[in-house]
Amino acid sequence: MSKSEAPLLAADGMPLKEKLARTTRRMKMRAFLLTVPLVLFLLVSFVLPIGQMLYRSFHNPTGSNVVPNFAVAIKDWDADQGIPSDDIVKILVEDMAAARKNREVGKTIGNLATRVNYEIPGSRSLFTKTARRAGRITEGPYFDALVKIDKRWDSPHLWRTLQRVTNDYTIAFYLAATDRKFDESGSIVQADELYRIYLPILWKTIWISALITALCFIIAYPVSYLLSTLPLRTSNLLMILVLLPFWTSLLVRTSAWIAMLQKSGIINNILVYLGIIADESRIQMIYNITGTVISMVHILLPFMILPLYSVMKTIPPSYMRAARSMGASGTYAFTKVYFPQTIPGIAAGTLLVFILAIGYYITPALVGGSDGLLISNLIADHIKKTLNWSLGAALGTILLVVVLVFYWIYNKLVGVDNLKFG
């Protein structure tokens, strides 16, 4: 009995258990080290850039860059007082005069005016006008001097906004991205009807992605079934018809759909030719939602067919035959025997297509016209055109969160290691 309690020893006298643990640790380390170069590479080229974008969505130092001293002075001011004390106003006047004199890139009055303008539309001129005369104000009371330049300075709402704007950390862009804003008393309210654009577009994006996913599913299911039941040689041949679009450039496919769907395009030509529609009532199928949906279904279809096919291939045909031989009708055997077994493939395909559809940019930008625009197009517009980078970043963060939630679900249900092409 006592003999068996002594630890087993390896050849070099070390306890076997410890030696095994050490070897396992070393093997784990070695496997991990192989992935380190790529992880580091992605960290620099991918993770950090996205992290920085997230940071930018709630960190905007424009205000404190332009009027640094005022930013410090007004930080602890109680906004319910209405108008700050003349000392604070004096600092603002001095800061504005200095900013106008120095004209450093990114620290001009224009930058501040743009930033405030996001929150109080139409206030731009107030700052440019005031800054021009700020240098001439030499003695107090400073507040009265400001009001003399422009009556709009006599507004608690403006000062409250200034306090918020000069704080580097802000949720203002998330509010804007969800069609909300601060009202005059500083509480969060819905934006005016006219300005509510982002949430409707986000919902529209989700809705269109769901529609595309559903259409892809309806189209992919019979084809995948056919491919999985045909003999290998035939199905490999037909698989080429699925894989060729997959390998063809996105831009090529999008231009092909423009050629197909435009008013003088092939589909309209065929319809006119067959006498289904009259020549003068050709259907507008491109540069709107219809065009976006049709071309995106075509583009994303392989991502639905491939996972469905790989699941269906593993289902033995004898199950269906057994069900039929025991008296089940075709429909009954399909819904009770075949369909439930394809659910893993359905989950993989629908989640993948939905995730890819929700962030699509190129196709909606080219064939979407104005009503087929999706959230990605708005983000790109804010980054490239209107240059409201923080708002673009906030919208991007919201989209990213939605995508990551679905990615997480995908990972839980399907597992990323099950992704395959062909």
Next chain:
Amino acid sequence: MSFIDKCKTRGFAALIIATLLFLLYTQSFAGMLGFLIIFGIPYFAMNDLPAYASTQDKIGKYIFLAVCTCIFIFLILPILIIIPLSFNAEPYFSFTEGMMALDPSAYSTRWYQDIWRFGMTAPDGDEGWWTDMWNNATWIRAMRNSFFLAIVSTLLATGFGTLAALGLSRPEMPFRSAITSLLISPMIVPLVITATGMFFFYGGTMQGIIPGYEKGLANTYLGLTLAHATLGVPFVIITVTATLSGFDRSLIRASEGLGANGWTTFTKVIMPLITPGMISGALFAFITSLDEVVAVIFLADVDQRTIPRQMFSGLREQISPTILAVATILVVMSIILLTTVELLRRRSERLRGLSPG
């Protein structure tokens, strides 16, 4: 049932009668051809159903096959249609009357010539024609940029990706699921978000960090290469881990047991088995980079315009059939790449004994 036998059945007679009726009704041979394709292919694809199949089953099967035929047409027609369209003599994106009547004068290769003529300073000059084309033709420059970027970023992605896939497919790999999710995420995260992040980071934060790139990596080939390599990584990981998943690990132990060191095992045993997967992964990364346009829109200057970027602005600004000519070339290229990948996949499956080939 052979083809000849099929032609002798009652169903075939019905098909022919229906087609002729359709021809009488529409008076068009092209229409008849379409009708014959949609309803004829399913007819010939009908294989013998089991004896217990009822008429209802047969009709169901026929409808099912007809639907599948339509779906395959939907998949492939848009891609094939651009090939004849690119030979249009007129500057339109649609078939002209002459093209429908197969009039040779309605077809021309002028849009193909445009690929190398457009943007040249003297497209009809003799002096230094080749240098002029090489340096100034818009599409030729775009092609040079595209291929340069695709090749360099593919090498980067394949190198890093294969190494990581080797680690990921070891059974003792710690945090496998978390690391795999991270490495696949460039494919999942919307391109606009990735490109936005890179636009800020490469253009702003990277300023002055890398010697020689004091202004940051925006508008440089280096920045674009990094971006494209990042986007190609998931494809390499997916294909190489798929190849490694059927990998018989006892081969490694056998090799070690016979006295080979780690390097010899890698080059003589592992490499030959994963090379097909690696090449497919590389081709995926290559086509991803060649097709990528969002990162190029955000990160590249006019000098770094690639083929898809040029097509993007072409489709937005002035639609010309030159785009279709380029598209046709790209389609031919993707057919070649697809064939290569398919052959590699079969070879790899044969090597691993997964299929009879």
